[in-house]
Amino acid sequence: MNKRNNLLVFILTFGVFGILNTEMGVIGILPVIAEHFHVSISKAGWLVSLFALVVAVSGPTMPLLFSGINRKKVMLLVLGVFVLGNIVSIFTSNFTILLIARIIPAFFHPIYCSLAFSVAAASVRKEEAPKAVSKVFIGVSAGMVVGVPIASITASATSLQMAMVFFAIVNVITFIATLIFVPSMPVQERLSYGTQVSVLKKSITWLSIVTVVLLNSAIFGVYSYFADYLKTVTNMSSNSISLMLFLYGGANIIGNIVAGKLLTKNANKSVISYPLILGAVYIIFFFTGQFTLPMAIITFIWGILAGIGGNITQYWIMSAAPKTPDFANGLFLTSANLGTTFGAAVGGLFISEMGTQYVVLVGILSLILGLLTILLRNYMYSYTKELST
Incomplete structure (x- = not known):
C-alpha cells in the first residue's frame, strides 16, 4: 500500500x-x-x-x-x-x-x-x-x-x-x-457546488486568501526583478546571474522538503515565524545587495524560504476549508497567481519611482501586512472556538 x-x-x-x-x-x-x-x-x-x-x-x-x-x-x-x-x-x-x-x-x-x-x-x-x-x-x-x-x-x-x-x-x-x-x-x-462555495461565507477563508496574495507578492514582487537587480545593483555578469538563478531554483526544491517536515511538526508556529524570518533576510538583502558573496548566501537562504512559502500558503487555505479540498486548492492557485501579478506590478512601481535596489521594499511591506492577516486569522479562529464551547 x-x-x-x-x-x-x-x-x-x-x-x-x-x-x-x-x-x-x-x-x-x-x-x-x-x-x-x-x-x-x-x-x-x-x-x-x-x-x-x-x-x-x-x-x-x-x-x-x-x-x-x-x-x-x-x-x-x-x-x-x-x-x-x-x-x-x-x-x-x-x-x-x-x-x-x-x-x-x-x-x-x-x-x-x-x-x-x-x-x-x-x-x-x-x-x-x-x-x-x-x-x-x-x-x-x-x-x-x-x-x-x-x-x-x-x-x-x-x-x-x-x-x-x-x-x-x-x-x-x-x-x-x-x-x-x-x-x-x-x-x-460528492459535495454540492453550494456546499463548496459556502466556505466563502467564512471570514477565515477570506483572511487566508489575502494572506496568500500578500506572501506570494512578497516573494514574486522581488523575484520578478531579481535578474535585473543582480545586473544593476550587484554588477554581475550574465553567466553569474544564470548561476544565481540556478542556485535559487535548487534551494527552492530543498525548501519544499523542509516545509513538509515543519508543517507536520508545528504548522501554526511555522506560519507565524515565516514572515518574520523572510523579513529579516530581506533587510540583510537590502543592505548587502551590492556585494557578490553575501548575495550568493542570501539567494540560497531566500530560495529555501520561497520553497517553504509555497507549501505554507497552500496549507493556510486548505486549513481554512478542509472539507472542500478541490475548491480550496483552486482558491489557492488563484490567490497565488494574483499575488504574483500584484507583487510584480508594485515592484515595477518601486523600481520606476525609486530605483531597482528598492524593489526589496515590496517584499518587506507585503510581509508586514501578511503577518497582520495571519495573526488576525488566528485570533478569529480562537474567538470562534471559544464561542462554540
Whole structure:
C-alpha cells in the first residue's frame, strides 16, 4: 500500500512538473518565438501573461465543476488537453493558433494541480498530509525553475520545435503512467457546488486568501526583478546571474522538503515565524545587495524560504476549508497567481519611482501586512472556538 501511494505521489509530482513546465518553460524561449513567428517580444510575452491570467480566473471554477468526477478520468482529460496543445504548438506556423493552443490548456491547469494536492494529501494519514503535498510542490518548483533553462538550451542547440517537443514528451509520459499505474478514484462523497462555495461565507477563508496574495507578492514582487537587480545593483555578469538563478531554483526544491517536515511538526508556529524570518533576510538583502558573496548566501537562504512559502500558503487555505479540498486548492492557485501579478506590478512601481535596489521594499511591506492577516486569522479562529464551547 505504501509503495503504491509513493508511486501515485511521484506520478502526480511529475505531472505537475509537466504542466508547470508547459506554462513557464516558454519564458526561456520568448526571443526565439518572437523571431520565429515575426512578432515583437512584448507580443510573444502574451504566451506567459495570458496563460497566468486564465489560470487565475479559472482557479476556483474549474476544479469545482470537475469535483464530482472520477479523479483518474479527470487527470487523463487534463493531460490529454495539454498533449494536444503541445502537438499543435510544435507544428503551427501561426502565432494566433499558438496562443490559442496555450490558452485552452490554461483553463484545465488548475484542475490537475488542485487534484494533485488533494489526492496526495488523501493518500496518506492526515498528520502526514503536509509531507505528501510538499513532494508535489517539488514538481511545481522544478517546472518553474528547471523547465526554463532546459527549453532555452534545447531551442538554441536544436530548434524551437524541439523545445516544444520536450514539453509534449513530459506530458505524454505522465499520461501513460497515469493510465497504467493510477487506480480508478471515484469520488466517495460528492459535495454540492453550494456546499463548496459556502466556505466563502467564512471570514477565515477570506483572511487566508489575502494572506496568500500578500506572501506570494512578497516573494514574486522581488523575484520578478531579481535578474535585473543582480545586473544593476550587484554588477554581475550574465553567466553569474544564470548561476544565481540556478542556485535559487535548487534551494527552492530543498525548501519544499523542509516545509513538509515543519508543517507536520508545528504548522501554526511555522506560519507565524515565516514572515518574520523572510523579513529579516530581506533587510540583510537590502543592505548587502551590492556585494557578490553575501548575495550568493542570501539567494540560497531566500530560495529555501520561497520553497517553504509555497507549501505554507497552500496549507493556510486548505486549513481554512478542509472539507472542500478541490475548491480550496483552486482558491489557492488563484490567490497565488494574483499575488504574483500584484507583487510584480508594485515592484515595477518601486523600481520606476525609486530605483531597482528598492524593489526589496515590496517584499518587506507585503510581509508586514501578511503577518497582520495571519495573526488576525488566528485570533478569529480562537474567538470562534471559544464561542462554540
